[in-house]
Amino acid sequence: MIPNVLTIAGTDPSGGAGVQADLKAFSANGAYGMSVMTALVAQTTTGVSEVHEIPPEFVTAQLTTLLDDVRVDAVKIGMLANAEVIRAVVAALDRYAPPNVVLDPVMVAKSGDRLLAPEAVRVLRDELLPRVDLITPNLPEAADLLGEPEVTESAGMAGQAERLAGLGAKQVLLKGGHLRDEAASVDLLHGDGSVEKLRSERVETTNDHGTGCTLAAAIAALRPQRPGWAEAVREAKDYLTGSLRAAERLDVGRGHGPVHHFHRWW
Numbered sequence: 001m002i003p004n005v006l007t008i009a010g011t012d013p014s015g016g017a018g019v020q021a022d023l024k025a026f027s028a029n030g031a032y033g034m035s036v037m038t039a040l041v042a043q044t045t046t047g048v049s050e051v052h053e054i055p056p057e058f059v060t061a062q063l064t065t066l067l068d069d070v071r072v073d074a075v076k077i078g079m080l081a082n083a084e085v086i087r088a089v090v091a092a093l094d095r096y097a098p099p100n101v102v103l104d105p106v107m108v109a110k111s112g113d114r115l116l117a118p119e120a121v122r123v124l125r126d127e128l129l130p131r132v133d134l135i136t137p138n139l140p141e142a143a144d145l146l147g148e149p150e151v152t153e154s155a156g157m158a159g160q161a162e163r164l165a166g167l168g169a170k171q172v173l174l175k176g177g178h179l180r181d182e183a184a185s186v187d188l189l190h191g192d193g194s195v196e197k198l199r200s201e202r203v204e205t206t207n208d209h210g211t212g213c214t215l216a217a218a219i220a221a222l223r224p225q226r227p228g229w230a231e232a233v234r235e236a237k238d239y240l241t242g243s244l245r246a247a248e249r250l251d252v253g254r255g256h257g258p259v260h261h262f263h264r265w266w
Contacts, residue, residue: 002030002031002032003030003031003032003073003074003221003224003225004031004032004034004070004071004072004073005026005031005032005033005034005072005073005074005075005076005217005220005221005224006033006034006035006036006066006072006074006075006076006098007019007022007023007026007033007034007035007036007075007076007077007078007217007220008035008036008038008059008063008075008076008077008078008080008089009022009035009036009037009038009076009077009078009079009080009106009213010037010038010039010040010041010051010078010079010081010106011037011039011040011041012041012043012210013041013042013043013044014043014044014045014209014252014253014258015252015258016045016209016210016252016253016256016257016258016259017043017209017210017213017258018041018078018079018210018213019035019037019078021210021213021214021217021258021261022035022076022078022213022214022216022217023035023217024214024261024262025213025214025217025218025221025239025261026217026220026221027261028218028221028239028261028262028264029218029221029222029225029235029236029239030221030222030225031073031074031220031221031222031224031225033221034066034070034072036059036062036063036066037054037059037062038053038054038059038078038079038080038081038085038089039051039052039053039054039079039080039081039085040052040054041079044253044255045209045252045253045254045255045256045257045258046253046254046255046256047255051081053081053082053085054081054085056082056084056085056087056088057088059085059088059089060088060091060092063088063089063092063096064092064095067092067095067096067098072096072098072099073098073099073100073224074098074099074100074101074102074220074221074223074224075093075098075100075101075102075220076102076104076216076217076219076220077089077101077102077103077104077128077132078104078106078213078216079106079116080106080116080120080124080128081116081117081120082116082117082120083117083119083120083122083123086120086123086124086127086128087123087127089128090127090128090131093128093131093132094131099133099224100133100220100223100224101131101132101133101134102132102133102134102135102136102216102217102219102220102223103128103129103132103134103135103136103216104135104136104137104212104213104215104216105124105129105135105136105137105141105144105145106141106212106213107121107140107141107144121144121145124145125145125167126167129145129167129168129169130167130168130169131168132169132170133170133171133229134169134170134171134172134173134191134219134223134229135164135169135171135172135173136173136175136212136215136216136219137164137172137174137175138174138175138177138212139151139152139157139160139174139175139176139177139179142160142161142164142174143160145164145167146160146163146164146167148160148163151179152179153179154176154179154186157174157176157179157186157188158188158190158195160174161174161188161190161195162190164190165190165191170191171189171190171191171192171229172188172189172190172191173187173188173189173190173219173233174187174188174190175187175212175215176188177202177211184199184200184201184202185199185200185201185202186198186199187200187233187237189229189230189233191229192228192229192230196230198233198234198237200237200238200241201241201245203241203244203245205244205245205247205248206256206257207244207247207248207250207256207257207258207259207260208244208247208256208259209253209255209256209257209258209259210258210259211240211244211259214240214243214259214261215236215237215240218235218236218239218240219232219233219236221236222235222236240259242263242264243259243260243261243263244259244260245263246259246260246263247259247260249263249266
């Protein structure tokens with residue numbers, strides 16, 4: 001059975017991140033993609049110029065209209081913009097209890113533009129995080145959630161993953177792409193009573209726009225098709241590595257270009 005996978009996120013007109021990237025990653029990994037918009041974002045490969053936050057009542061209307069009709073096998077949550085929208089998503093998760101919920105806590109864009117209002121971080125941490133199955137923060141996002149300095153060496157990752165789990169996250173994929181002491185890209189998967197260090201090739205490219213969105217979306221697409229989170233995460237990481245390797249074949253924008261979501265076919 002082909003899984004139905006929902007993204008709840010903001011947009012990216014350039015197609016490299018947000019809802020547009022999620023739908024590509026779902027399709028590339030064998031899932032039928034659906035979307036609920038939380039914000040309309042005027043952004044390209046060079047940065048964000050404006051954000052139009054969708055009223056929480058309309059976010060709720062999108063969610064209830066969809067979830068009353070369609071079976072959902074996994075959910076990927078990305079940019080949520082403000083506390084009211086986060087609470088609308090929390091209410092839908094409580095009402096419909098969809099399985100396999102992946103949260104990519106999008107707070108800052110690749111360009112450095114802040115995408116989640118600071119006052120909303122507390123609501124995301126205290127109300128949304130305990131309701132999801134997997135959270136996929138990078139090191140700056142983990143530090144923001146924990147109110148701690150950012151980890152710069154791999155030795156500090158295990159403690160932060162443990163503390164994120166202590167906030168209620170069932171599974172934590174702590175992404176170490178910002179590490180200074182590792183030649184490879186090192187992530188830490190914490191959950192089910194175990195900790196697994198996942199190493200992958202660090203691809204040297206400036207075309208890395210939307211990597212976090214793409215990885216989380218690929219995990220959500222694969223989880224209903226795989227026996228556990230570890231298998232889905234490993235395969236999603238391999239997919240992202242291939243997307244980064246092939247990104248130079250695209251010619252999109254003057255800044256951080258997108259990864260190549262369909263590198264296996266094009």
